[in-house]
Amino acid sequence: MTDDGTWGIDLHADDVTRFPGVAFVLWRVCGLSPEAGVALADEAQRHGTVRVLDCRTREEAERVVAEIQVLGVRATAATATTRR
Template identity: 55%
Template sequence: MTDEAVHGQETDGGRWRVHVHDDDVHSYPGVAYVLHEVCGLPRERGLALADAVSRNGGAPVAVCDTAAEAERAAGEIQLLGLRATVTGPE
């Protein structure tokens, strides 16, 4: 899993993206914690992504090479209470 999407870089059509969606329950620090635990992102980057999720209703948080890897990451995020989905190659 890479964090290309979270750094705003374009990815090729063969990559899978994990998106986190906004809700009215989780705080910015809570989202940052989940992204640190699952994606290995630093707290500051997690807080910035939490802000993007809140402002935009969702944000890509990881880019994976395979569907299985993306589904695993989305599942781990969901187990920690956030809504996450996977989008396939475009």
């Protein structure tokens, strides 16, 4: 892996997956508490997207996004300065 700056994981609003499901995915993949996962899911629903995690490399961010997406939650990787 190369160190190419900080990359963020953005969670996107989802009309299908319920907050407890999102919280589980964020706990499983990102290590966030269930309470933090529900709060982030709520924020994504209200604002369209929310930053849930920062990674040191693009490769790490893309790996995390893939794990989140495999579990049925919509997420993308973006540079730390990019907000989607």
